[in-house]
Amino acid sequence: MDMRENERPMLILKDIHKFYGKNEVIKGVSLEVRKGELVTFVGPSGCGKTTLLRLIGGFTDVSSGDIILDGQRINDLPPNLRDTRICFQNYALFPHMTVAENVGYGLKINKWPKHRIEARVKELLEMVELQAFADRMIDRLSGGQQQRVAFARALSLEPKVLLLDEPLSNLDANLRLVMREEIRNLQERLQITTVFVTHDQFEAMAISDRLVVMKDGLIEQVGSPIEIYERPANEFIAGFVGYVNFMEGRVASIDENTRNTVINTEYGKIEITLSQGDINSADEVLMVIRPESVNISLDCGGKGQNVLSGALKSYMYAGSLAKCTVKIGDRTMIIDQYNPRDAQQFKHAEKVEVHIPRSVHLLKRKR
């Protein structure tokens, strides 16, 4: 990991802008992708993810900015001369060819000798476990199999960068989980630099080395899945990568040594250990409280630290998890209680205690 950071990035995007007519779809995107890394662009539909992939692949020209692939500026190269390979969302498999012909198409175009094509196609089909389907036509395959063919076809020429546009969105939920694991395993094994695009934040977190969260043609935050989830840069990202309870407060004091921080809220004092440097005393803040980070217990009268009491509005038991809705003052808080043991008692409880953890992330509130 450390060694790689010194290497030249495989792909660099430098302040990319893209206009369709007067409509600015990409509004200044810069990013470096290391060799062998899987970076995911994630964001709501219409935020420009596909457009960005098409720009990298060369199907449409950037309005301004530079695309640098392995040290070479490729802005003006047409797709057939770029060493990138794209998998479209609809796979775009050639319906008039067999599986083997699809996978071998790029090799044939690049004038590989026949026996080498055969060997390579065989190898690729084994890799995606489709040896038995070599002579099938595309429309006789299931969605998952088509996905694998598209993947094998894209890998056939060992591109420097692989571009995957929502590759799993046409599969049903279970298959999606299986396929994303397979893609990730292959990608790690082959050490192939990959730009992955999805609108599914959970898929993005599960599969990536790094996430690039986009909104309206702009990058909101870049970071590892853990960073994005635990230290989101703003409300949008906090809410985008999972459910979140926000609570307003004001920083009362920060201990310079222990980083022990007291926050005044309308429900009382909350003490946390501050792990970020961008918060100062007297700041108005928003606490990012994840449902699963909160402990819930039956109300036993005593008032401890970081404990708020509230009324249990609903308790939905689902085996491994119970979803609780707690009313604190006039605010509703969602709490996920994993491995719920006292379910029976909670079912009839009215008053509960909520324990806010010391590791809460803070967002500065704008005034």
Next chain:
Amino acid sequence: MAPAELSVKLQASSGSKIRDFLNANLINILAAFLFLLLAFFLLYPIIAVLIKSLRGPSGFTLEYYRSFFSKNYYFQSLFNTLLLGVINTVVCLVIGFCLAYMTTRGPWILRKPLKIIALIPLIAPPYLFALSLIILFGRNGIVTRMFDLHWQLYGFNGVVISQTLAFIPLAYMMIENTLMSLNPNLEESAYDMGASEATILRTITIPLLAPGLLKAALLIFVMTIAEFGNAAILGGRTPFLAPDTYTMITGESDFNMGSVLSVILIAPCIIIFFIHNYLLEGKKFTTIGGKPVASEPRKITPLIQAPFIIITTVAAGAIFICFAVVFVASFYKILGVTHNVVLSNYLDFTSNQAIYNSIRVSFVAAVIGAFIGVLLAYVIVRGKFFGRTFIEMVSLSGFALPGTVVGIGYLLAFSAPPLKLTGGIMILALNCVFRFLAVGVEAGISKLHQINIEIEEASADLGASFLTTFYRIVLPIMFPAFIAGFIYTFMTAIVSLSAVVFLVSPGFALASVKIFDAAVYGEVGIASATTMKLVLIVTICMLILNFIRNKTRLGGSMKKSAAV
């Protein structure tokens, strides 16, 4: 449950039995009535031709067919017709493909202008091109005299050129349609893997378009071999089936031989119509979901670009010149021979009388055609009776029938009791109605597919009878289809020549027939002016159609966004 069934239940207590029966079966009664109309005005005339070709003075005979196949002249005529069809089809496909490729894959700035030029011949009567070729290259043509040219326009060359120009829009539209439905990601994937533009065309685009291209080819073939005007005006001494039929009937009054020629002409049409409908049905490569988007311009290499640009420029230029020539010629008595600009061609009494007659006939045809079209669409979509697809097929088949054959059929079928129509305006209107039904019916069908049957059922649930539902719910929704059918029938009827040329009575001239006669006798000025008038009328019709289409599309999208 069908609306009709529901309304029976609801009204069983109140209505009389007869009314209930009518309500429940109205759609079937309507279907039966429409079928009778189709049978009588479309199938019966064709059958009459077939019978005539097989019946001599002493009953059944194959004598006329033997005569056809034993005479070199007829054989030559058949051969010319088929060769014309093949050449025409190939040339039209190539030009249509180049144009469609440029308007769907080419640079943005070229797409719109090229599309307009490719579609412009639609506003012209098909014989406009024959006329302009006469003006340019005829015996007294401008080019002929200027360069003392000895090139023979009359004959095969002239017919091929004018036919090709006339059928470019049809080829273009069909190919553009298939190109648009091709997922652009397929070609982009090939591009991505290193294929050049030419390789993409060869390995991806053309193989995937093949079924669509074949369909287009069959249709163009059928239409070109049946086309009458160009071959009759420019054919000269070269025999072609369609004009030969005309000569046989009007010149020699030999109905038996005329019928034989008709049957020979119609046979390939029927065969191809079936291939088109059954063999090619569903023969389309499908791909998985994803919204189709306009393909972004390809960075086409100059080498590939050159033939595309040459072909599109030549085609577009030729189309433009033909229009310009006819326009200019309409202001001279004979362009190139006389030199004063005159308006007399436009003021010519007989020509204006002919235009007036054409408008009358076409209006009658349009009213009847639009009504029947909407009703047929309704019956085809909502009916649940046996033989529905047969009705659909028959009603859509009219356009594939050669006009000359329908013309002879009407002469044979309606010149004597039980229904004597010849000599009147109705026979002219009716043959147009049934030949041009297809567009109205298809517009109606697609409109009906947009409405949910639940709206009708809801209305029936509320106790409305079939008639009320039809009148209150169906008709308003179908109105755009009705108007589309009306205008389409009107503008097709007003330029149509091949069938009415058999059916006009002396003293009742139609514009298209007038142009035909004028062109044949070299009265270029009158012919050009009358053609320009038709062009104007058709253009207005097109603009109205376009307006309606935009209006209704807007309505559709507004509904959608309201639902979201």
